[in-house]
Amino acid sequence: MDLLRSLPIGLYLEKPTTWLHHIDPRVKLFWLLSFLFAPVLATLEWRIGLVLILVALTISARIPWRVWKQQMGWLLAIGFFAFIITAITPDGLGIDYQQRLPASGLELPQPTSYQYVVYKAGKVLVTRRSLDLAIRLSTILFILIYSSSLFLLTTAPEEITAALEYFMQPLKRFKVPVTEIILTLTLSLRFIPLVLEEIQNLARSINTRAIEWKKLGLRKSLSVWLIVADRLLENLLARAEQIAVAMDVRGFTSPNRHRVQWHILRFRAVDWLAIAVLVGFWSARLLWGGVE
Incomplete structure:
Protein backbone atom coordinates (compact mmCIF):
# COMPACT_ATOMS: atom_id res chain seq x y z
CA MET A 1 0.00 0.00 0.00
CA ASP A 2 1.38 3.39 -1.01
CA LEU A 3 1.28 5.59 2.09
CA LEU A 4 1.95 8.72 0.05
CA ARG A 5 -1.35 8.24 -1.81
CA SER A 6 -3.53 6.35 0.63
CA LEU A 7 -3.14 8.75 3.55
CA PRO A 8 -6.66 10.16 3.93
CA ILE A 9 -5.87 13.64 5.19
CA GLY A 10 -3.26 16.35 4.87
CA LEU A 11 -2.23 15.71 1.24
CA TYR A 12 -2.00 18.41 -1.41
CA LEU A 13 -3.99 17.83 -4.61
CA GLU A 14 -1.82 18.98 -7.51
CA LYS A 15 -4.10 17.82 -10.33
CA PRO A 16 -6.77 18.73 -11.28
CA THR A 17 -6.42 22.41 -10.43
CA THR A 18 -9.71 23.73 -9.01
CA TRP A 19 -10.87 27.29 -8.46
CA LEU A 20 -9.95 26.91 -4.79
CA HIS A 21 -6.31 26.48 -5.84
CA HIS A 22 -6.30 29.93 -7.45
CA ILE A 23 -7.40 31.81 -4.33
CA ASP A 24 -4.63 33.63 -2.47
CA PRO A 25 -3.41 31.57 0.54
CA ARG A 26 -3.85 34.57 2.84
CA VAL A 27 -7.55 34.73 1.99
CA LYS A 28 -7.90 30.97 2.40
CA LEU A 29 -6.20 31.20 5.78
CA PHE A 30 -8.81 33.74 6.92
CA TRP A 31 -11.56 31.46 5.62
CA LEU A 32 -10.08 28.55 7.54
CA LEU A 33 -10.00 30.57 10.75
CA SER A 34 -13.60 31.61 10.08
CA PHE A 35 -14.71 27.99 9.83
CA LEU A 36 -12.79 27.17 13.00
CA PHE A 37 -14.28 30.01 15.08
CA ALA A 38 -17.77 30.39 13.54
CA PRO A 39 -19.20 27.23 15.22
CA VAL A 40 -18.27 28.56 18.68
CA LEU A 41 -21.46 29.50 20.58
CA ALA A 42 -23.47 29.04 17.37
CA THR A 43 -26.94 27.60 16.98
CA LEU A 44 -27.59 24.11 15.66
CA GLU A 45 -28.99 25.49 12.43
CA TRP A 46 -25.82 27.51 11.83
CA ARG A 47 -23.56 24.50 12.45
CA ILE A 48 -25.55 22.33 10.07
CA GLY A 49 -25.35 25.18 7.57
CA LEU A 50 -21.55 25.20 7.87
CA VAL A 51 -21.48 21.49 7.10
CA LEU A 52 -23.60 22.08 3.99
CA ILE A 53 -21.33 24.97 2.94
CA LEU A 54 -18.25 22.74 3.13
CA VAL A 55 -19.96 20.04 1.09
CA ALA A 56 -21.08 22.65 -1.46
CA LEU A 57 -17.52 23.99 -1.75
CA THR A 58 -16.22 20.49 -2.40
CA ILE A 59 -18.84 19.81 -5.07
CA SER A 60 -18.44 23.21 -6.77
CA ALA A 61 -14.65 22.80 -6.90
CA ARG A 62 -15.14 19.49 -8.75
CA ILE A 63 -12.70 17.62 -6.56
CA PRO A 64 -12.37 14.04 -7.87
CA TRP A 65 -14.60 11.47 -6.22
CA ARG A 66 -11.66 9.26 -5.23
CA VAL A 67 -10.13 12.13 -3.26
CA TRP A 68 -13.48 13.16 -1.80
CA LYS A 69 -14.15 9.60 -0.72
CA GLN A 70 -10.77 9.37 1.05
CA GLN A 71 -11.14 12.76 2.68
CA MET A 72 -14.77 12.53 3.75
CA GLY A 73 -15.56 8.82 4.05
CA TRP A 74 -13.81 8.05 7.32
CA LEU A 75 -14.75 11.48 8.71
CA LEU A 76 -18.45 10.85 8.09
CA ALA A 77 -18.10 7.46 9.78
CA ILE A 78 -16.50 9.04 12.85
CA GLY A 79 -19.17 11.74 12.95
CA PHE A 80 -21.95 9.17 12.61
CA PHE A 81 -20.62 6.99 15.44
CA ALA A 82 -20.09 10.07 17.63
CA PHE A 83 -23.70 11.10 16.92
CA ILE A 84 -25.11 7.67 17.79
CA ILE A 85 -23.04 7.21 20.95
CA THR A 86 -23.80 10.71 22.25
CA ALA A 87 -27.51 10.41 21.45
CA ILE A 88 -28.05 7.19 23.40
CA THR A 89 -25.84 8.05 26.39
CA PRO A 90 -27.39 9.72 29.47
CA ASP A 91 -27.83 13.46 29.02
CA GLY A 92 -26.52 14.22 32.50
CA LEU A 93 -29.59 16.04 33.80
CA GLY A 94 -30.55 13.28 36.25
CA ILE A 95 -34.29 13.74 35.83
CA ASP A 96 -36.72 11.20 37.24
CA TYR A 97 -39.41 10.75 34.64
CA GLN A 98 -42.73 10.50 36.46
CA GLN A 99 -46.07 9.41 35.09
CA ARG A 100 -48.13 12.53 34.44
CA LEU A 101 -51.41 10.73 33.89
CA PRO A 102 -54.00 10.42 36.66
CA ALA A 103 -53.98 7.28 38.76
CA SER A 104 -57.29 6.22 37.25
CA GLY A 105 -55.68 6.00 33.82
CA LEU A 106 -57.83 8.81 32.38
CA GLU A 107 -55.91 10.57 29.58
CA LEU A 108 -56.19 14.34 29.60
CA PRO A 109 -55.57 16.48 26.50
CA GLN A 110 -52.05 17.98 26.47
CA PRO A 111 -51.63 21.70 25.72
CA THR A 112 -48.72 21.09 23.30
CA SER A 113 -47.08 18.16 21.50
CA TYR A 114 -43.77 18.74 23.27
CA GLN A 115 -42.02 15.62 24.58
CA TYR A 116 -38.65 15.59 26.29
CA VAL A 117 -38.09 11.93 25.42
CA VAL A 118 -37.64 11.65 21.66
CA TYR A 119 -37.15 7.89 21.42
CA LYS A 120 -37.26 5.02 23.91
CA ALA A 121 -36.81 1.31 23.31
CA GLY A 122 -35.84 -0.76 26.30
CA LYS A 123 -32.71 0.76 27.86
CA VAL A 124 -32.05 2.92 24.79
CA LEU A 125 -33.25 6.43 25.59
CA VAL A 126 -32.83 9.48 23.39
CA THR A 127 -33.82 12.81 24.92
CA ARG A 128 -33.92 16.26 23.43
CA ARG A 129 -30.77 17.24 25.32
CA SER A 130 -28.80 14.16 24.26
CA LEU A 131 -29.93 14.67 20.65
CA ASP A 132 -28.83 18.30 20.85
CA LEU A 133 -25.41 17.29 22.21
CA ALA A 134 -25.06 14.62 19.51
CA ILE A 135 -25.69 17.12 16.73
CA ARG A 136 -23.25 19.59 18.28
CA LEU A 137 -20.48 17.04 18.68
CA SER A 138 -20.82 15.44 15.23
CA THR A 139 -21.02 18.76 13.39
CA ILE A 140 -18.09 20.31 15.26
CA LEU A 141 -15.95 17.26 14.48
CA PHE A 142 -16.80 17.46 10.79
CA ILE A 143 -16.34 21.23 10.51
CA LEU A 144 -13.01 21.46 12.31
CA ILE A 145 -11.37 18.46 10.65
CA TYR A 146 -12.77 18.77 7.14
CA SER A 147 -12.21 22.53 6.81
CA SER A 148 -8.55 22.03 7.72
CA SER A 149 -8.35 19.07 5.34
CA LEU A 150 -9.89 21.06 2.49
CA PHE A 151 -7.44 23.89 3.14
CA LEU A 152 -4.45 21.52 2.96
CA LEU A 153 -5.95 19.79 -0.06
CA THR A 154 -6.06 22.98 -2.16
CA THR A 155 -3.05 24.89 -0.78
CA ALA A 156 0.55 23.98 -1.50
CA VAL A 270 -11.34 36.05 -7.29
CA ASP A 271 -9.56 37.00 -4.06
CA TRP A 272 -11.50 40.24 -3.66
CA LEU A 273 -14.70 38.32 -4.33
CA ALA A 274 -13.74 35.79 -1.63
CA ILE A 275 -13.08 38.65 0.81
CA ALA A 276 -16.49 40.19 0.05
CA VAL A 277 -18.18 36.84 0.62
CA LEU A 278 -16.24 36.46 3.87
CA VAL A 279 -17.57 39.80 5.11
CA GLY A 280 -21.10 38.66 4.27
CA PHE A 281 -20.42 35.35 5.99
CA TRP A 282 -19.51 37.02 9.29
CA SER A 283 -22.39 39.48 8.98
CA ALA A 284 -24.79 36.56 8.71
CA ARG A 285 -23.04 34.83 11.59
CA LEU A 286 -23.46 37.82 13.91
CA LEU A 287 -27.06 38.45 12.84
CA TRP A 288 -28.50 34.93 12.63
CA GLY A 289 -25.84 32.61 13.99
CA GLY A 290 -26.85 33.27 17.57
CA VAL A 291 -24.88 33.21 20.79
CA GLU A 292 -25.82 30.40 23.11
Whole structure:
Protein backbone atom coordinates (compact mmCIF):
# COMPACT_ATOMS: atom_id res chain seq x y z
CA MET A 1 0.00 0.00 0.00
CA ASP A 2 1.38 3.39 -1.01
CA LEU A 3 1.28 5.59 2.09
CA LEU A 4 1.95 8.72 0.05
CA ARG A 5 -1.35 8.24 -1.81
CA SER A 6 -3.53 6.35 0.63
CA LEU A 7 -3.14 8.75 3.55
CA PRO A 8 -6.66 10.16 3.93
CA ILE A 9 -5.87 13.64 5.19
CA GLY A 10 -3.26 16.35 4.87
CA LEU A 11 -2.23 15.71 1.24
CA TYR A 12 -2.00 18.41 -1.41
CA LEU A 13 -3.99 17.83 -4.61
CA GLU A 14 -1.82 18.98 -7.51
CA LYS A 15 -4.10 17.82 -10.33
CA PRO A 16 -6.77 18.73 -11.28
CA THR A 17 -6.42 22.41 -10.43
CA THR A 18 -9.71 23.73 -9.01
CA TRP A 19 -10.87 27.29 -8.46
CA LEU A 20 -9.95 26.91 -4.79
CA HIS A 21 -6.31 26.48 -5.84
CA HIS A 22 -6.30 29.93 -7.45
CA ILE A 23 -7.40 31.81 -4.33
CA ASP A 24 -4.63 33.63 -2.47
CA PRO A 25 -3.41 31.57 0.54
CA ARG A 26 -3.85 34.57 2.84
CA VAL A 27 -7.55 34.73 1.99
CA LYS A 28 -7.90 30.97 2.40
CA LEU A 29 -6.20 31.20 5.78
CA PHE A 30 -8.81 33.74 6.92
CA TRP A 31 -11.56 31.46 5.62
CA LEU A 32 -10.08 28.55 7.54
CA LEU A 33 -10.00 30.57 10.75
CA SER A 34 -13.60 31.61 10.08
CA PHE A 35 -14.71 27.99 9.83
CA LEU A 36 -12.79 27.17 13.00
CA PHE A 37 -14.28 30.01 15.08
CA ALA A 38 -17.77 30.39 13.54
CA PRO A 39 -19.20 27.23 15.22
CA VAL A 40 -18.27 28.56 18.68
CA LEU A 41 -21.46 29.50 20.58
CA ALA A 42 -23.47 29.04 17.37
CA THR A 43 -26.94 27.60 16.98
CA LEU A 44 -27.59 24.11 15.66
CA GLU A 45 -28.99 25.49 12.43
CA TRP A 46 -25.82 27.51 11.83
CA ARG A 47 -23.56 24.50 12.45
CA ILE A 48 -25.55 22.33 10.07
CA GLY A 49 -25.35 25.18 7.57
CA LEU A 50 -21.55 25.20 7.87
CA VAL A 51 -21.48 21.49 7.10
CA LEU A 52 -23.60 22.08 3.99
CA ILE A 53 -21.33 24.97 2.94
CA LEU A 54 -18.25 22.74 3.13
CA VAL A 55 -19.96 20.04 1.09
CA ALA A 56 -21.08 22.65 -1.46
CA LEU A 57 -17.52 23.99 -1.75
CA THR A 58 -16.22 20.49 -2.40
CA ILE A 59 -18.84 19.81 -5.07
CA SER A 60 -18.44 23.21 -6.77
CA ALA A 61 -14.65 22.80 -6.90
CA ARG A 62 -15.14 19.49 -8.75
CA ILE A 63 -12.70 17.62 -6.56
CA PRO A 64 -12.37 14.04 -7.87
CA TRP A 65 -14.60 11.47 -6.22
CA ARG A 66 -11.66 9.26 -5.23
CA VAL A 67 -10.13 12.13 -3.26
CA TRP A 68 -13.48 13.16 -1.80
CA LYS A 69 -14.15 9.60 -0.72
CA GLN A 70 -10.77 9.37 1.05
CA GLN A 71 -11.14 12.76 2.68
CA MET A 72 -14.77 12.53 3.75
CA GLY A 73 -15.56 8.82 4.05
CA TRP A 74 -13.81 8.05 7.32
CA LEU A 75 -14.75 11.48 8.71
CA LEU A 76 -18.45 10.85 8.09
CA ALA A 77 -18.10 7.46 9.78
CA ILE A 78 -16.50 9.04 12.85
CA GLY A 79 -19.17 11.74 12.95
CA PHE A 80 -21.95 9.17 12.61
CA PHE A 81 -20.62 6.99 15.44
CA ALA A 82 -20.09 10.07 17.63
CA PHE A 83 -23.70 11.10 16.92
CA ILE A 84 -25.11 7.67 17.79
CA ILE A 85 -23.04 7.21 20.95
CA THR A 86 -23.80 10.71 22.25
CA ALA A 87 -27.51 10.41 21.45
CA ILE A 88 -28.05 7.19 23.40
CA THR A 89 -25.84 8.05 26.39
CA PRO A 90 -27.39 9.72 29.47
CA ASP A 91 -27.83 13.46 29.02
CA GLY A 92 -26.52 14.22 32.50
CA LEU A 93 -29.59 16.04 33.80
CA GLY A 94 -30.55 13.28 36.25
CA ILE A 95 -34.29 13.74 35.83
CA ASP A 96 -36.72 11.20 37.24
CA TYR A 97 -39.41 10.75 34.64
CA GLN A 98 -42.73 10.50 36.46
CA GLN A 99 -46.07 9.41 35.09
CA ARG A 100 -48.13 12.53 34.44
CA LEU A 101 -51.41 10.73 33.89
CA PRO A 102 -54.00 10.42 36.66
CA ALA A 103 -53.98 7.28 38.76
CA SER A 104 -57.29 6.22 37.25
CA GLY A 105 -55.68 6.00 33.82
CA LEU A 106 -57.83 8.81 32.38
CA GLU A 107 -55.91 10.57 29.58
CA LEU A 108 -56.19 14.34 29.60
CA PRO A 109 -55.57 16.48 26.50
CA GLN A 110 -52.05 17.98 26.47
CA PRO A 111 -51.63 21.70 25.72
CA THR A 112 -48.72 21.09 23.30
CA SER A 113 -47.08 18.16 21.50
CA TYR A 114 -43.77 18.74 23.27
CA GLN A 115 -42.02 15.62 24.58
CA TYR A 116 -38.65 15.59 26.29
CA VAL A 117 -38.09 11.93 25.42
CA VAL A 118 -37.64 11.65 21.66
CA TYR A 119 -37.15 7.89 21.42
CA LYS A 120 -37.26 5.02 23.91
CA ALA A 121 -36.81 1.31 23.31
CA GLY A 122 -35.84 -0.76 26.30
CA LYS A 123 -32.71 0.76 27.86
CA VAL A 124 -32.05 2.92 24.79
CA LEU A 125 -33.25 6.43 25.59
CA VAL A 126 -32.83 9.48 23.39
CA THR A 127 -33.82 12.81 24.92
CA ARG A 128 -33.92 16.26 23.43
CA ARG A 129 -30.77 17.24 25.32
CA SER A 130 -28.80 14.16 24.26
CA LEU A 131 -29.93 14.67 20.65
CA ASP A 132 -28.83 18.30 20.85
CA LEU A 133 -25.41 17.29 22.21
CA ALA A 134 -25.06 14.62 19.51
CA ILE A 135 -25.69 17.12 16.73
CA ARG A 136 -23.25 19.59 18.28
CA LEU A 137 -20.48 17.04 18.68
CA SER A 138 -20.82 15.44 15.23
CA THR A 139 -21.02 18.76 13.39
CA ILE A 140 -18.09 20.31 15.26
CA LEU A 141 -15.95 17.26 14.48
CA PHE A 142 -16.80 17.46 10.79
CA ILE A 143 -16.34 21.23 10.51
CA LEU A 144 -13.01 21.46 12.31
CA ILE A 145 -11.37 18.46 10.65
CA TYR A 146 -12.77 18.77 7.14
CA SER A 147 -12.21 22.53 6.81
CA SER A 148 -8.55 22.03 7.72
CA SER A 149 -8.35 19.07 5.34
CA LEU A 150 -9.89 21.06 2.49
CA PHE A 151 -7.44 23.89 3.14
CA LEU A 152 -4.45 21.52 2.96
CA LEU A 153 -5.95 19.79 -0.06
CA THR A 154 -6.06 22.98 -2.16
CA THR A 155 -3.05 24.89 -0.78
CA ALA A 156 0.55 23.98 -1.50
CA PRO A 157 2.99 23.91 1.47
CA GLU A 158 4.99 26.77 -0.07
CA GLU A 159 1.85 28.90 -0.28
CA ILE A 160 1.03 28.21 3.37
CA THR A 161 4.49 29.23 4.55
CA ALA A 162 4.42 32.34 2.32
CA ALA A 163 1.11 33.43 3.82
CA LEU A 164 2.37 32.83 7.37
CA GLU A 165 5.53 34.80 6.66
CA TYR A 166 3.43 37.70 5.36
CA PHE A 167 1.42 37.87 8.58
CA MET A 168 4.53 37.44 10.75
CA GLN A 169 6.40 40.39 9.23
CA PRO A 170 5.55 42.77 12.15
CA LEU A 171 7.39 40.40 14.49
CA LYS A 172 10.69 41.37 12.86
CA ARG A 173 10.52 44.65 14.77
CA PHE A 174 10.92 42.60 17.95
CA LYS A 175 13.92 40.77 16.44
CA VAL A 176 11.99 37.54 15.92
CA PRO A 177 13.76 35.38 13.26
CA VAL A 178 10.73 35.15 10.99
CA THR A 179 12.67 34.07 7.91
CA GLU A 180 14.46 31.29 9.80
CA ILE A 181 11.19 30.05 11.28
CA ILE A 182 9.46 29.99 7.88
CA LEU A 183 12.42 28.21 6.26
CA THR A 184 12.36 25.58 9.00
CA LEU A 185 8.61 25.13 8.56
CA THR A 186 9.01 24.78 4.78
CA LEU A 187 11.71 22.14 5.19
CA SER A 188 9.55 20.32 7.75
CA LEU A 189 6.60 20.19 5.38
CA ARG A 190 8.86 18.93 2.61
CA PHE A 191 10.36 16.33 4.93
CA ILE A 192 7.03 14.67 5.76
CA PRO A 193 6.84 12.75 2.44
CA LEU A 194 10.37 11.46 3.09
CA VAL A 195 9.27 10.12 6.48
CA LEU A 196 6.29 8.35 4.89
CA GLU A 197 8.55 6.93 2.19
CA GLU A 198 10.96 5.48 4.77
CA ILE A 199 8.08 3.95 6.74
CA GLN A 200 6.68 2.47 3.55
CA ASN A 201 10.04 0.96 2.55
CA LEU A 202 10.55 -0.61 5.99
CA ALA A 203 7.01 -2.00 6.01
CA ARG A 204 7.56 -3.59 2.59
CA SER A 205 10.89 -5.06 3.70
CA ILE A 206 9.17 -6.72 6.69
CA ASN A 207 6.36 -8.08 4.51
CA THR A 208 8.81 -9.61 2.01
CA ARG A 209 10.52 -11.55 4.81
CA ALA A 210 7.22 -13.27 5.75
CA ILE A 211 7.86 -13.12 9.49
CA GLU A 212 5.60 -15.40 11.53
CA TRP A 213 4.73 -13.14 14.44
CA LYS A 214 2.79 -15.79 16.37
CA LYS A 215 5.87 -18.00 16.68
CA LEU A 216 8.10 -15.13 17.76
CA GLY A 217 6.07 -14.24 20.79
CA LEU A 218 5.61 -10.87 22.41
CA ARG A 219 9.19 -10.25 23.54
CA LYS A 220 10.84 -11.16 20.23
CA SER A 221 8.20 -9.26 18.25
CA LEU A 222 8.87 -6.20 20.38
CA SER A 223 12.61 -6.53 19.76
CA VAL A 224 12.00 -6.71 16.00
CA TRP A 225 9.94 -3.52 16.07
CA LEU A 226 12.62 -1.79 18.15
CA ILE A 227 15.17 -2.70 15.48
CA VAL A 228 12.83 -1.33 12.80
CA ALA A 229 12.32 1.91 14.75
CA ASP A 230 16.08 2.28 15.19
CA ARG A 231 16.59 1.75 11.47
CA LEU A 232 13.88 4.29 10.67
CA LEU A 233 15.49 6.91 12.89
CA GLU A 234 18.90 6.21 11.34
CA ASN A 235 17.53 6.59 7.80
CA LEU A 236 15.72 9.83 8.65
CA LEU A 237 18.85 11.33 10.21
CA ALA A 238 20.80 10.34 7.09
CA ARG A 239 18.17 12.04 4.88
CA ALA A 240 18.31 15.17 7.04
CA GLU A 241 22.09 15.26 6.80
CA GLN A 242 21.92 14.93 3.01
CA ILE A 243 19.50 17.88 2.82
CA ALA A 244 21.75 19.97 5.08
CA VAL A 245 24.83 19.19 2.97
CA ALA A 246 22.94 19.99 -0.25
CA MET A 247 21.83 23.37 1.14
CA ASP A 248 25.33 24.16 2.38
CA VAL A 249 26.87 23.36 -1.00
CA ARG A 250 24.38 25.62 -2.78
CA GLY A 251 25.19 28.54 -0.51
CA PHE A 252 22.32 28.44 1.95
CA THR A 253 24.48 29.75 4.77
CA SER A 254 21.64 31.97 6.00
CA PRO A 255 18.03 32.47 4.86
CA ASN A 256 18.50 36.19 4.14
CA ARG A 257 21.68 35.70 2.10
CA HIS A 258 20.48 32.98 -0.25
CA ARG A 259 16.71 33.05 -0.31
CA VAL A 260 14.36 31.36 -2.76
CA GLN A 261 10.95 32.94 -3.33
CA TRP A 262 8.71 29.87 -3.47
CA HIS A 263 5.44 31.67 -4.08
CA ILE A 264 4.63 35.27 -5.06
CA LEU A 265 1.59 36.65 -3.24
CA ARG A 266 -0.76 38.88 -5.19
CA PHE A 267 -4.47 39.58 -5.06
CA ARG A 268 -6.71 38.82 -8.02
CA ALA A 269 -10.37 39.41 -8.78
CA VAL A 270 -11.34 36.05 -7.29
CA ASP A 271 -9.56 37.00 -4.06
CA TRP A 272 -11.50 40.24 -3.66
CA LEU A 273 -14.70 38.32 -4.33
CA ALA A 274 -13.74 35.79 -1.63
CA ILE A 275 -13.08 38.65 0.81
CA ALA A 276 -16.49 40.19 0.05
CA VAL A 277 -18.18 36.84 0.62
CA LEU A 278 -16.24 36.46 3.87
CA VAL A 279 -17.57 39.80 5.11
CA GLY A 280 -21.10 38.66 4.27
CA PHE A 281 -20.42 35.35 5.99
CA TRP A 282 -19.51 37.02 9.29
CA SER A 283 -22.39 39.48 8.98
CA ALA A 284 -24.79 36.56 8.71
CA ARG A 285 -23.04 34.83 11.59
CA LEU A 286 -23.46 37.82 13.91
CA LEU A 287 -27.06 38.45 12.84
CA TRP A 288 -28.50 34.93 12.63
CA GLY A 289 -25.84 32.61 13.99
CA GLY A 290 -26.85 33.27 17.57
CA VAL A 291 -24.88 33.21 20.79
CA GLU A 292 -25.82 30.40 23.11
